[in-house]
Amino acid sequence: MNILYPIIFFAVLGLAAGLLLAAASKIFYVKTDERVEKIASSLPNINCGACGFSGCEGYAEAIVKDGAAPDLCRTGGAQALAAISEIMGIEASASEPERAVVRCKGDCEAAGVKYDFEGVKSCAAAEIYYSGYKKCTSGCLGLGDCVKVCPKGAISIRNGIAVIDDCLCIGCGLCVRECPNGLIALRKISAGVDYLCMSSNSAKDTVAACQNGCIGCRQCERVCPEGAVRVENGHAVLDYSLCTGCGKCAEVCKRGVISVNR
Structure with a gap:
């Protein structure tokens, strides 16, 4: 009989704890927006963080709750954008x-x-x-x-x-x-042109270090008709908003630092 008392005690304790947990889950239940789950499932779920959020679920929550842009998932690409746009009821327009x-x-x-x-x-x-x-x-x-x-x-x-x-x-x-x-x-x-050197060294030091380095001669800067090329910190820099991809800067670059993408 003495053995039954502890068994009964722990059985009652377990039942009470279960009832308390069930009641707590009902009282503190937080309703979630089903769109978050749908969007999360439409993403690649590799949690790369390239979108700027902690992971795919974090990005999904940001879209639904904070109005984050729907086209930030580059890994998912157009397919993910289309799915998100459909779920959110918005027009799919990717940059x-x-x-x-x-x-x-x-x-x-x-x-x-x-x-x-x-x-x-x-x-x-x-x-x-x-x-x-x-x-x-x-x-x-x-x-x-x-x-x-x-x-x-x-x-x-x-x-x-x-x-x-x-x-x-x-x-x-x-x-x-x-x-x-x-x-x-x-x-x-x-973008029609790329500049392929980031050396901030002097022209003399750049030549000594690399045969393909930019020496900041400014020839590219002088021939650009749009003013898209400038030399900063010892090397060429392109303003892609101005560049038309004409390729004149690449033609005058003696060291092949500027590349034309055609």
């Missing part, structure tokens, strides 16, 4: 897609090296030691940090620098954030 570009031409033939790096194969790790093993402290280190974060396998290392396949790139921007030297940027697909 022009963007692609990533590596602003460096310092491959193995062009860029000199200061030392042999035998540490962890990481650009961020190599950059800690004297700003990298290459003579150009602004150049691509080619150790693949950007490759590791690309969800579409659009980036590869060729001849010592990162190369992006436009056909695979979705413009998510994860590689942009990963590059320790800030060499990768997003630009619209329609």
Whole structure:
């Protein structure tokens, strides 16, 4: 009989706890908008964070509750935008897609090296030691940090620098954030010209470090009919809102720093 008392006690305690939990779930129940779940399920759910939110569910909540733009999921692309627009009852109007570009031409033939790096194969790790093993402290280190974060396998290392396949790139921007030297940027697909050097060194030091580096001669700046090219901090910079892609800047660039996309 003494054994039954503890059993009965814990049975009653468990029943009471269950009833309390059931009552609490009813009292503190927070109604969720079913649109959040629908939008979240229409997203890729890789939680890459490229949209600027914590993940796909966070982005879905931001769309429904805060009015976030429906076209921020570059991974999902047009399909995700169409689904979100249908769920929210809005017109699907996406901005022009963007692609990533590596602003460096310092491959193995062009860029000199200061030392042999035998540490962890990481650009961020190599950059800690004297700003990298290459003579150009602004150049691509080619150790693949950007490759590791690309969800579409659009980036590869060729001849010592990162190369992006436009056909695979979705413009998510994860590689942009990963590059320790800030060499990768997003630009619209329609952009006709790219500048491929970010060296802020003097012309003399740039020539000594890389055969393909921008020396800031301003020839490109002088011939641009739209005023879209200017030299800042030792290298050419393009204003894509003014650039028409005429290619005159690339024609006068003796070092091949400017590339025409046609």
